[in-house]
Amino acid sequence: MDDQQRELHFNERIARGEVIEPKDWMPERYRKQLIRMMSQHAHSEVVGMLPEGNWITRAPSLRRKAVLLAKVQDEAGHGLYIYSGVETLGISREELYNEFLEGRAKYSSIFNYPTLTWADMGAIGWLVDGAAIVNQTVLAKGSYGPYARAMVRICKEENFHHKQGYEILATLMKGTKEQQEMAQDSINRFWWPSLMMFGPPDKESPNSADLLRWKVKLYSNDELRQRFIDRTVPQAENIGLKIPDPLLKWNAEKDHYDHGDINWEEFYNVIKGNGICNKERMKARREAHENGAWVREAALAYARKQEKVPMEA
């Protein structure tokens, strides 16, 4: 078989809904797009620990602190599941880290916004993880086996993240006027960036066509964004939070909410590195990696001393 026939065969497999496994033949572009998308996703999980890590020592109670710690630990786990998945595509963990630390790989723009108040822990769990769930539930049915399986695992854990965030906000909304304002202020800041998490509008999304054709993605960015809005607005109303969008309105005819325009200029600006926390996040990651170097060295030296260490091929 030549590559053209292989690609034909591959496309037929995709059309039949078959799952592609690491050793199966795949077009180079499929492999490249998956590496790009999955590594971006893994880096996001890892960077995602930073805005929340910021509040661990200042959580208002032991219960909240234990929960936040567990959530942040989950995010590390999610990063690891996805890194494992990307490695099956023939790129090493070290290369992935380096691409990220050298600024050649992206991560979700949402994590470049600062977490200014405790209410932001609520907004992140409810909105950011809520958006992630909408995305990941669909990715769990995608065509690449290792990615889909990582998503299944992540989705199970993400529901806890989502609900603990909502609980934080619901509690604040039952509190003092200041606490209610703190919750509302947080939603005002996180609502629009959360909508941007689904990526650029369909007409400006350069990778979508390929990813949809290969069933890595099953719905477009705009479709998923709409799904998130429809699901989230009633939850906001339930606890008296206002969505900061004057044009948001239920459209009975479409059976969806209409919403105002998203500020895409801001989105591209943050992606380019000009968000509030881009530099701080990258600095934190680089320092963590550099400061951990001696630990990796020591662990390996110890292992070699013990001998019979399996060496990576």
Place this chain on the structure above:
Amino acid sequence: MSNTENNLPLWEVFTQKKQGAPYEHAGNVHAADKEMALQNARDVYSRRNEAIGLWVVPTDAIVASTPEDMGPFFDPANDKAYRHPNFFKTPGAKF
């Protein structure tokens, strides 16, 4: 693939979900040695009691069939329907 001195080796992780259940592949972890591999496997794959038992195996030690094997490697089983109980006629009897 790049490999420098400080790359931690890869281990495949198998979990047993409950007593008597088989060990199933869960994923993999990077770790310097056996002990670290077990601890990392616990932290990554059993934060919610998903496992009561863990195996970690150096990835290099695993020998796997390839997708191209799918036909010929497994076809000795294809023409032996008599290995299944429903191949046999057992008129009227209850089993």
